[in-house]
Amino acid sequence: MLDHHTVYVDLETTGATATHDRITEIGVIEVNRGRVVSEWSSLVNPGVSIPPMIQALTGITNDMVALAPDFEDLHHEVLKRLDGKLFVAHNARFDYGFLKNEFRRCGVSFNARVLCTVKLSRKLYPHHARHNLDTLLERHNLDCEARHRALGDAKVLWLLAQKWADERGPTLVQGAIDLLVKSQSVPAGLPDLAFDHIPETPGVYLFYGDNEVVLYVGKSINLRARVMSHFADDHRVNKDMQIAQQIKRIDYRETAGELGALLLESRLVKQLAPVHNRQLRRNTQLCAWHWRDTDIEAAPRLATAGDIDPAKFGELYGLFRSRATAIEALREIAARHELCHVLIGLEKRAGPCFAHQIKRCRGACVGLESRAQHALRLKEALSALRTLPWPYKGRIGVREVATNGEIAELHVLDHWCHIATVKSEAELHDISETRATPTFDVDTYKILKRFLAKLPRGVEIIRFAT
Numbered sequence: 400m401l402d403h404h405t406v407y408v409d410l411e412t413t414g415a416t417a418t419h420d421r422i423t424e425i426g427v428i429e430v431n432r433g434r435v436v437s438e439w440s441s442l443v444n445p446g447v448s449i450p451p452m453i454q455a456l457t458g459i460t461n462d463m464v465a466l467a468p469d470f471e472d473l474h475h476e477v478l479k480r481l482d483g484k485l486f487v488a489h490n491a492r493f494d495y496g497f498l499k500n501e502f503r504r505c506g507v508s509f510n511a512r513v514l515c516t517v518k519l520s521r522k523l524y525p526h527h528a529r530h531n532l533d534t535l536l537e538r539h540n541l542d543c544e545a546r547h548r549a550l551g552d553a554k555v556l557w558l559l560a561q562k563w564a565d566e567r568g569p570t571l572v573q574g575a576i577d578l579l580v581k582s583q584s585v586p587a588g589l590p591d592l593a594f595d596h597i598p599e600t601p602g603v604y605l606f607y608g609d610n611e612v613v614l615y616v617g618k619s620i621n622l623r624a625r626v627m628s629h630f631a632d633d634h635r636v637n638k639d640m641q642i643a644q645q646i647k648r649i650d651y652r653e654t655a656g657e658l659g660a661l662l663l664e665s666r667l668v669k670q671l672a673p674v675h676n677r678q679l680r681r682n683t684q685l686c687a688w689h690w691r692d693t694d695i696e697a698a699p700r701l702a703t704a705g706d707i708d709p710a711k712f713g714e715l716y717g718l719f720r721s722r723a724t725a726i727e728a729l730r731e732i733a734a735r736h737e738l739c740h741v742l743i744g745l746e747k748r749a750g751p752c753f754a755h756q757i758k759r760c761r762g763a764c765v766g767l768e769s770r771a772q773h774a775l776r777l778k779e780a781l782s783a784l785r786t787l788p789w790p791y792k793g794r795i796g797v798r799e800v801a802t803n804g805e806i807a808e809l810h811v812l813d814h815w816c817h818i819a820t821v822k823s824e825a826e827l828h829d830i831s832e833t834r835a836t837p838t839f840d841v842d843t844y845k846i847l848k849r850f851l852a853k854l855p856r857g858v859e860i861i862r863f864a865t
Contacts, residue, residue: 404429404430404483404484404624405429405430405484405485405487406427406428406429406430406481406484406486406487407427407487407488407553407554407556407557408425408427408428408481408487408488408494408498409488409489409494409549409550409551409552409556410422410493410494410498411457411459411547411548411549412497413447413449414450415493417493417499417500418500420445421443421445421470421501422443422445422470422497422498422501423442423443423445423449423459424441424443424457424459424549425473425477426440426550426551426553427439427440427477427481427550428553428557429480429484430560435557437480438550438554440549440553441467441468441476442459442463442464442467443464443467443473444464444466445469446469449464456547457547457548459548470504471505474502474505474507475849478507479620479657482619482620483599483628484511484621484624485511485513485514485580486511486512486513486514487513487556487560488514488515488516489515489532489552490517491514491515491516491517491518492513492515495511495513506677508638510628510629512580514579515579517530517531519563519576519579522578522579523563523567532552532555535555535559536555539566541555541558560572586642586643586646588644588645588646588647589646589647589648589649594627594649597626597649597651598622598651598653599622599623599624600653600654600806601619601620601621601653601654601655601659601660602619602651602652602653602654602659603616603617603618603651603652603654603660603664604619604625604626604649604652605650605651605652605667605671605673606629606642606646606648606649607646607649607650608645608647609645609647612674613672614642614645614673614674615638615674616667616668617664618660618661618663619660620657620660622651622653626649626651629642630643638675641675642675653806654799654808655799655800655806655808656799656801656808656855656858658797658799658810658846658850658858659808659810659820661846661850662820662843662846665843665846684703684704684722685703685704685720685841686702686722686725687707687718687725688716688725688729688781688784689714689715689716690714690716690777691714692774692777692778695770696770699743699744699777699781700744707839708839709789709814709816710789710814712786712814712815713785713786713787713788715785715786716781716784716785716786718841720841728784729745730745732781732784733745733754734754735780736779737760738754738761738773738777739752739754739755739773740752740753740754740760741764742777743777750764751764752764761773789815790851792862793813794812794813794863795811795812795813795860795861795863796810796811796812796827796861797810797812797851797858797859798858798859799858807822808820808821809821809822809861811827811830815844815847816839816840818837
C-alpha cells in the first residue's frame, strides 16, 4: 500500500450477495507513491429495485439511479482504473466479489492483488476486538464527509492508511501488507524468476503451453501486475487454474500506450486463436441492417460481412455476430415500437401483417398509418443501433508516447479500420502509398469508437493530407 500503485475502492450495493445483488455506486481513489492521483465515482443503475432499508442506509434511491449508466456501460472505465493496481477495500472480499461478478456478466475476467483493511487493522492493532469502519473512524479520530457513500468511504481508507503509517511506522505497516497480500505463486512449468523480466508498462502478453501452443493473449497498461494476477493464490478462476497447469512460457510485447495494446491484442487473438480466449475471435458471420431513411418504400436489408462498407456507416444499423441475432434484434425493435412486419421485411405477404392482427402494429400495412410516418418511426427505433460515420475526411494517425519516452507509436487509421502501427518515418512512408480497401473488423470499430470518444491526455491526432 505504501510501496504499491494502489486503488482504494468502495461500493454501495442492493444487498450482501455478490451473485444475486447488484452495485449501485462505485468510488475509487487512486494513489501512487504516496500521492492521490485521481478520485472518481459514479452511480450505477442496478437494473433492480433498491430495498427500502438500503435506500435509508446509503441515501441512494431508485430515482437517483434511474438515469445512471449500468455496469456494462461503465465496465471499460472501471477496468481501466483498477487494472494492474493493488486493490484495497474494507471487507475486501465483499467489494472484490461484487466487481468480479459484474465483470463476469460483461464477459470480462477481472483479477487483482487484494488487500483487506479489516485484516490489516487486526494485524496492526491486535489488542482491539472491533475493526468495522465506524469503530476505526472513532478510534483514530477521523471524520467521513459522506458515510455509506462510495467515494466518501474510499477516502476514509486512504486516511486510515496515512494514520496507520504515522502511528505504527511505514516499515511495520509495509511488512504487514506484504504478509497479507499473498505472493503470486509461479506455476510449476515456469522458472522461479519468470515474472522478474516483465516490465510494468502497457502491452500485450502471451502464454504458451506444450509444443508452443498459444494458451492465452491478454493486454494491460501494467504488464507485470496483470500477468502475476493470473496466478494469485486467492480468487483464482477456473480458466486461470487451467492456464497455471498448462503454461510453459510467457512472452510479451510492449506498446507505447493503451490503444496500441488494445489493437495488438485484438489482432493477435484473431491471428493465433488462443485456446482460452473467447472474446475478439474472428467472426465471418458478421452482419448489419442496411437502410436509407430517405427511401420510405424500402425495407431494411441484411448486409453480410463482405457487404459491410465502413464508408456507408450511418446507413448501417447494428453490428451482429450472426444472422439469427440480427433478425431477433429487429423483431424486438418491431414489437417495442409497433412497427409493421411486412414493411420492415420480416414477413413476405400481402395485406395486414400478423402483428396488426394481434394489435401490435399501428396499421401501415392496411393504410391506417402513412408510409412516411412509419419510416419516421422506424428511423427513431433504429437510431440506437446506427453505426457512426467516420468523423474524419480520410486517414488519420493517433500518436502515443510511453511515459518513459522510450516508445513512440503512430497508429494509422481509416474509416474505423486499423491500417498499421509504425514507429518511424520510414515505416510510415512504406504504407503511405497503400490505398487498398482495408478489412473491417467489428472489434477494432468498438475499440476506436470508445477510444476516440474520450481521447486520453497526451495522445495526439494527426490528420494526413488527402
